[in-house]
Amino acid sequence: MVASIPERTTLNLQPIQQHVSVSFDYKVYFTNEVFKLKNHMLAQLIAGDGEQKPKKIVVVVDAGLLEFRRSLLRQIALYTKYHADILTLAGDPIKVPGGEAAKNNPKLVKQIHKLIDSSGICRHSYLIAIGGGAVLDLAGFAAATAHRGVRLIRIPTTVLGQNDSGVGVKNGINAFGKKNFLGTFAPPYAVVNDLSFLSTLSDRDWRSGIAEAVKVALIKDADFFEFIRTNSEALRRRDMDAMQQLIYRCAQLHLQHIATSGDPFEMGSSRPLDFGHWAAHKLEQLTNYSLRHGEAVAIGIALDTTYSYLLGKISRLEWQCILNTLVTLGFVLYVPELEEKLSQPEHSRSLFRGLQEFREHLGGELTLTLLQRIGQGIEVHQADLSLYKQAISLLQEFVEDRHRKSISSFLSSSVSESLT
Amino acid sequence: MVASIPERTTLNLQPIQQHVSVSFDYKVYFTNEVFKLKNHMLAQLIAGDGEQKPKKIVVVVDAGLLEFRRSLLRQIALYTKYHADILTLAGDPIKVPGGEAAKNNPKLVKQIHKLIDSSGICRHSYLIAIGGGAVLDLAGFAAATAHRGVRLIRIPTTVLGQNDSGVGVKNGINAFGKKNFLGTFAPPYAVVNDLSFLSTLSDRDWRSGIAEAVKVALIKDADFFEFIRTNSEALRRRDMDAMQQLIYRCAQLHLQHIATSGDPFEMGSSRPLDFGHWAAHKLEQLTNYSLRHGEAVAIGIALDTTYSYLLGKISRLEWQCILNTLVTLGFVLYVPELEEKLSQPEHSRSLFRGLQEFREHLGGELTLTLLQRIGQGIEVHQADLSLYKQAISLLQEFVEDRHRKSISSFLSSSVSESLT
Incomplete structure (x- = not known):
């Protein structure tokens, strides 16, 4: 017997109020030559998850970077072999174009998803993304949407990536001619800022990343602006310290700012x-x-x-x-x-x-x-x-x-x- | 001057520990005939966001449902006109096939993204998804990945959708032959359980949704199991109360369970x-x-x-x-x-x-x-x-x-x- 609906009213059922609170904790590390065999930082950070070892990793790397660091893929292969008790390279690294080209080609997302599938990466495995902000945005979007989020370790290789976009909680690619039309909020598992990659940058890219530092100094931290002002010549001369x-x-x-804004996923009117x-x-x-x-x-x-x-x-x-x-x-x-x-x-x-x-x-x-x-x-x-x-x-x-x-x-x- | 990197060491920079905490609040409403002109629940819940009105909405609807509720799209159009001070239907509703077919066709995600783009839906607008669990999973994934998340109102039309999958924090579609290979954790803006849709269900679907209730009763709530046991004949006879x-x-x-598990996005070993x-x-x-x-x-x-x-x-x-x-x-x-x-x-x-x-x-x-x-x-x-x-x-x-x-x-x- 099906009740006759239109005449029916619901029992007096009050709305159920749901409150879900989620915490994300991650560290931003600073190092030099992260894939040098004796540099244990990356291996240790994966070892630190307290789960059964070795863990599977896959790698997405900025092809633009490889022009300046031709030995990088070989170095990564050697590194994973050297730390085989902790890491297994579960599939061949994917090279993607650097800059906005990374974000304009939806096939690249699919390619990364395919790698995650074929190499058996699960929510407890790692995708390591190495490159400029655009490559990290692309790889981050792919990682966040596979298995409802596989662990992402970002290794930003530009100033802008290391001081701004690469340490935050967003990812995205372009669609319908709109920047970041597709994307999610997804904090990384960890970020590794490797100083050595900065030497690969052109003068323009080196300088560009400084603009966001000036911005945040001006609105948040007078001492930091003073630091930039007194070091502006040195920064232009590419002083690494x-x-x-x-x-x-x-x-x-x-x-x-992300942690204390009260609205890190920008659901309300957060600025x-x-x-x-x-x-x-x-x-x-x-x-x-x-x-x-x-x-x-x-x-x-x-x-x-x-x-x-x-x-x-x-x-x-x-x-x-x-x-x-x-x-x-x-x-x-x-x-x-x-x-x-x-x-x-x-x-x-x-x-x-x-x-x-x-x-x-x-x-x-x-x-x-x-x-x-x-x-x-x-x-x-x-x-x-x-x-x-x-x-x-x-x-x-x-x-x-x-x-x-x-x-x-x-x-x-x-x-x-x-x-x- | 570019510093000679390999010999260089980093300054003694300690890792920066980031802690991000995000809260999601949403209500699960119960009603009958949500799109009846004089039913103000949906309009009120959108009016309640405290932002400038009218708000844009787009609709994704289960084509299987439309076979049983042929007037639904007309009803929605009338409803939005009646509540024009609060809502604007910003584009034609999209019909998608019900059941797993909704989750097996990646073109449907694209179609919804296109609607979001062409109708100017932003993070402060609404996508309303009406249908079974699979349709909600598809629409939820599309909503969660456009503009890093547009507001999703779920209107589940099956028992399983109303008591389980439709009230939770997940979405997903199938890929590479794997169930829910693509998806995110994304709490809805609100859920509206409309009793009237249950009359459209086949006996099999009516019954199927009860299994998850038996499951949760058995492991969590003896009184609830006793309720099911004493009402099992009535439930089989499709008693609506x-x-x-x-x-x-x-x-x-x-x-x-989601709210108190301590790990609603299942990042650790949450069960x-x-x-x-x-x-x-x-x-x-x-x-x-x-x-x-x-x-x-x-x-x-x-x-x-x-x-x-x-x-x-x-x-x-x-x-x-x-x-x-x-x-x-x-x-x-x-x-x-x-x-x-x-x-x-x-x-x-x-x-x-x-x-x-x-x-x-x-x-x-x-x-x-x-x-x-x-x-x-x-x-x-x-x-x-x-x-x-x-x-x-x-x-x-x-x-x-x-x-x-x-x-x-x-x-x-x-x-x-x-x-x-």
Whole structure:
């Protein structure tokens, strides 16, 4: 007998309230030459899971990196043999292209899933991803979606990977022409920052990663900004000690923000560390991605710093100090795309359209981070376009002024040299 | 200047320990006719997010359900129009096949992602999935991986969906011939259990969902088992009040287990509620899935109950009481596949091979749940195959005995009827 439904009412059943709390603990390690035979860090971290050994691992590696570290795959094979009591390389490493190409080809996700399947990787085995942020994002997405999450060890090989994206809780690939359309929140099992990989970077990539450190220093930690300022020449000269310290502190601040934001998986209105990023996103697009993300972020920081100054939030001295630091680090702070179509804020080629896109990205209300002072950000919910126009002009003047000064100082030093 | 790396050591940088804690809160609602115009529950639950209205929604619906509820899509359209201040239907609903077919076609994931993209669904919009467990698993996976998770409202339409799979934190699709190879842990935004959908179920599906309730009652809640036992005739007759109470309590126990297990995303060695499931998984496979999951679980419960009895853990009375209840509910407790190739435990057609596969699935150590008494499970880490053989024989005897008795009682009642 089936009850006649439409006339029926439910018993008085109160909703059941569910509360699920999940904790993720992981460490970010710092080392040099992680796959050197006698470097036990990686083996020890896997040994430390307290489960039956040896554990299966598979490896996804950035093909761009292999051009500079041709012996890497051989080194990994030797390493796993040397530590055979702890690790078994359960399948041939997969090479994927570096940069956005890694995130634009959905077949790569499938290829990694296939490797996980064919090598019998389970939720207690490991996928080790080695490469730049894009490769880690791709491999992380594949790892997070196989068996509802296999353990991921990230070995970021770029400054940006080591101090920012590679230590966080996100992954993603592009789809439908949209950045990170597909992805999950999935903390890694561990992160290993291997200093030695930084020597493979071009000057542009070395520098790009510094922009996120400047960003987080400016809104969170005045002492850290002071460190960057006083070491800006050394950083430009690729001093490895200065870079290590920069990466360490930046990673620490990034991790702290995730842990203490109260909303690490961004389900509510939690704010990521996105000072300077509204303009950066738009400038990357307006320049057809000829600007690297970090290069665009540096310009975005310069712009919002200038706007903060014009709003009276920071002093002229602070403004100059920040912009000078960025220039000393080697960043270009002005591109012509800044002033395109400014009088048509709705135009797709207008920087100001980026404000609208940023608001939509946040899901409704506009929230911009500005500077209250060096080391402290402040959130505002509106943008004064005419003041932003002034900020763009002022930024342009500053850059031209610096340029003139450096030419005249170059000339005068040439003159004085020729006199001696 | 690039530092010469191999000779270099890192500064003494200690690992950074990260601790991320994430909370998920959601409600499981009970209602009748959720899309009736004057039923405000769904609209209210979306209104309750405190964000700017109206909110965009998209719908994924089980095509199998539409055969029994032909007006459903029209009803949904009317409902969204009626509640237009709160909801906007941002794209045409997607119909997907019901049952495992939903989980075997990766193009369906893509189709849902496309809908999410084209209708501008963001992390603050809603995907509403309506259907059986497989459809919810598919839609949940698509929702969890778009924009790193759009809000998912599940409306399970089967007993199994409403009391078990549909209220939990998992999703998944099949790949490489493996069940749930792809999936994530992703709690829903809300679950709405709509009683009216249960009338669309076949008797087999109605009954199948009861098996998981028997399972959780046996290992967790003696009072609940007593409720099922005393209502087993009514449940077989499809009494809706009894079913509502069964679903409510089963969902509650399932949710409690997830919330209090200490490991809701099963990262460590957390144990799901899998009493009777090792044999069930294998029997589903051995019968080429002609057994429904719940039907196989009922046999698995009967087998492990019998084994628990032979081990001396439960009394003969308890054993009989459990098996009689399952029979009264309408379950078949014996299939010939139980005794195939038992003397060759490694054979792929042997039930005992299922023990090995279960151990591998758990990632190393075998853990079986048995019964300590009605209402309390106990975990063991070994299986006595010769005792299991005896259990299979005893189960067969029990079933034959019941069969003989029911024939003789039928004959005697026929005789007594013909005498009157």
